[in-house]
Amino acid sequence: MARMEEDETQLSVWVGALTREELDAYLAENYERADDEPVSKFAxxxxxTWIDHDWIEATAFDAPTTIEDLLRNSSYAEEWLEAVVANCDSRPVYTCAIMLFRHVAPAGPAGPMTCLGAFRYVDD
Known part of the structure; x- marks a missing residue:
């Protein structure tokens, strides 16, 4: 599996069909783990093994929605949302998303989510 790389000018976006509770459990951090074990299912x-939760934003809706509606209120969306929408299915098929700022992750399936890839943004 390809690993994520840090990059202050990029964010990676994952989408899926998890409920809010499932998304919270997926991102939940286990602080009693050994140092060589992943901090979360997402990691x-x-x-x-570790992802700084300060760089993660997540959102979930009760019903499937479009990628644009799902992500429009995310940080710095005006800088990257158009590129994400251009790379996505426009039908209302997603209920949740994870944005990991300052990281580049390879596009493709990752557990119950799919990484859409990395997109440029600037953290002012």
Missing amino acids: ADNGA
Whole structure:
């Protein structure tokens, strides 16, 4: 599995069909783990042992929605949303998303989510 790389000018976006509770459980951090074990299921599915939760944003809706509606209120969306929408299915098929700022992750399936790839943004 390809690993994520840090990059201050990029964010990676994952989408899926999890409920809010499932998304919270997927991102939940286990602080009693050994140092060589993944901090969360999300980290494990992306080949990482630790991901700084300060760079993660997540959102979930009760019903499937479009990628644009799902992500429009995310940080710095005006800088990257158009590129994400251009790379996505426009039908209302997603209920949740994870944005990991300052990281580049390879596009493709990652556990119950699919990484859409990395997109440029600037953190002012």
